[in-house]
């Protein structure tokens with residue numbers, strides 16, 4: 053999955069093209085590789101555990117897992133500064149964890165318990181961590197895109213040094229409000245980075261069955277003069293590198309930027325997924341040849357920065373965090389009846 | 403260490419499944435991500451992945467076993483060559499899991515036993531009486547159709563013709579609501595070339611809730627069209643196609659997503675005929691599941707019945723039984739005006755007797771007496787019927803005879819049927835799964851005040867969902883939705899009993 057720069061409005065007066073990208077993203081330092089490994093392992097183990105808890109009946113409703121896509125959120129969060137905003141769809145557990153929410157509280161939300169991040173009232177699709185500038189967690193495909201644009205509008209309005217990473221799927225990329233957002237963002241030069249997580253399937257629809265010019269999603273802002281890049285979203289280094297470039301662009305007053313992350317989800321869309329729209333071989337091949345975590349492990353070993361034992365130790369530590377989160381989440385109290393009525397409006401001030 | 407693999411819940415509403423196929427044999431190695439089996443539910447065949455490393459040490463249920471409850475053990479995964487005591491293992495892991503699934507089964511319970519008076523009648527002879535009995539009212543009540551009436555100038559009146567009489571000896575077959583809807587569409591598509599189905603995942607995936615199963619195969623991709631996730635766009639496109647004389651059925655994966663398209667539905671479809679002085683017709687059906695499913699929280703659980711019923715120019719249908727779903731969907735497809743057809747995910751899997759007649763079409767706008775009674779009238783529709791019928795059973799146990807009216811259609815609203823029943827019982831409550839403010843229940847109160855005030859022996863009470871966003875937590879979700887007990891106590895309150 054090579055990276056391609058956008059050729060948008062080549063020869064035009066204002067260049068909308070992104071910088072040509074090197075085929076090999078800049079190498080990570082040892083610390084960066086280690087951080088990427090731990091973050092991605094935490095996401096994967098957390099999601100695996102959530103899937104198990106669903107199977108046991110502790111979690112209900114929809115549960116959209118991030119397994120396979122870990123490098124995207126991880127790389128973006130490595131590039132983003134703590135004050136930069138993030139918003140995404142219902143596939144939101146990774147961002148919630150990376151924004152600094154406690155794994156216990158995230159898992160407790162999945163089990164619908166009071167100490168959950170939304171007091172058990174939002175569930176899997178509706179998680180927020182305002183302290184970490186993560187704005188959720190939205191169930192309506194595409195709806196977070198104008199909201200993310202509005203977060204960037206507020207940053208500009210307040211004169212704050214802040215940009216917004218707005219995540220959405222390649223399926224969502226066809227929604228009309230995405231293009232209404234692009235126009236306003238470009239018109240007003242808003243500091244927003246649109247991160248298209250192209251995992252190739254919107255539920256059971258392979259991208260080319262629903263999307264014109266499916267191979268060039270990064271060009272979708274061309275008509276508005278928004279530069280775009282296609283990025284190997286399975287390589288956390290490429291993600292971070294592109295995100296840094298995009299952030300710099302947005303913060304320099306040049307307006308929005310599009311990153312098309314080419315990624316893949318290993319699991320079904322949600323829990324009930326007949327998996328008839330793609331072959332098992334395809335999934336196995338992605339796992340074996342492009343797994344984002346395996347890539348980091350390999351590099352750590354090759355550089356002599358970690359031994360197999362070191363990597364196992366990280367995995368053990370993460371598994372422990374996740375197991376504790378699961379215990380906590382299955383044992384925690386349910387929200388009391390008052391919570392049914394609370395939070396519809398702001399509390400009445402005495 | 404050996405671990406017991408249990409039948410997982412693979413979807414929000416799954417309670418049991420069939421082990422369709424083992425993809426790994428006993429003794430074969432597995433690792434996280436290995437697909438070990440295919441599990442069939444009422445919705446789909448799904449793959450069962452493991453997160454464990456080891457070998458499939460023991461298969462506990464053979465291929466093809468049906469009715470395996472969520473949480474039942476199906477296999478053991480152990481380390482290569484590991485010895486384990488199966489009974490001890492099961493006993494050890496059983497407790498926690500049983501408790502967990504107990505919770506989820508409880509949550510799913512309201513969905514499971516929807517056995518109202520008309521859901522499981524004793525014999526076909528009874529069906530004829532209950533499945534399609536037109537409401538007995540004086541014909542004059544319906545004679546106003548089309549004529550302006552100051553008392554009703556804010557609403558449209560129901561059609562004069564009731565349900566068609568079924569031929570003597572008509573056979574009834576148990577069908578799920580899902581199958582009835584599919585049959586209705588297939589029959590209309592066979593009958594009329596202009597009818598086509600469009601929506602997200604309706605073709606190749608066979609419908610997100612399997613409603614359009616088999617339609618792509620029979621009618622091909624020209625008439626069963628998969629769309630991108632662009633509700634505003636394809637709703638408008640469907641309206642344009644209807645302008646040009648086609649008969650689109652636009653499926654929303656759920657009506658929650660139709661809010662993306664509500665401008666098209668109301669400004670472009672509902673108002674069109676009027677704004678053009680009758681020049682332009684919009685014969686289109688917007689259909690899909692509406693209301694709460696199970697544990698899908700705030701943005702995926704809204705009931706839009708009252709929203710659409712508010713709008714002149716729309717017809718709004720919300721069936722409960724499979725027979726009504728079939729007969730009314732066929733009518734909706736043939737209707738010259740835009741029809742909002744509200745289904746319910748939980749009801750899709752429920753079975754009801756459906757009459758086997760050549761062309762079963764029901765009038766839009768007529769209610770049905772689902773259960774006759776003398777002491778109190780319970781008016782409901784859609785999933786609300788689930789609570790209303792169970793409450794009527796409970797009330798019967800206390801010697802109270804409740805008449806249950808299934809509105810079936812919310813616009814037109816069959817007030818003559820409601821009032822005829824009220825004239826018999828003099829007491830009325832309404833039951834619906836929607837919010838209370840500006841609800842269908844509230845509308846019925848308004849109409850009864852204006853049109854039948856003197857027949858009331860007590861104020862009308864409405865039973866609704868609570869006035870909050872639907873919460874995710876199991877316990878809160880249950881509190882937020884109406885319950886049978888709430889219906890019973892409302893009934894007793896208007897009867898001044900306790």
Ligand SMILES: Cc1ncc(C[n+]2csc(CCOP(=O)(O)OP(=O)(O)O)c2C)c(N)n1
Pocket residue numbers: 141143191192193194220221222223224225249251253254255321602631633655659662
């Ligand atoms: C407006 C709207 N339409 C339909 C849905 C149902 N739905 C939920 S996720 C989804 C697929 C979205 O795919 P994509 O945007 O590629 O994101 P991914 O799930 O792959 O992360 C659909 C159709 C929805 N939630 N909202």
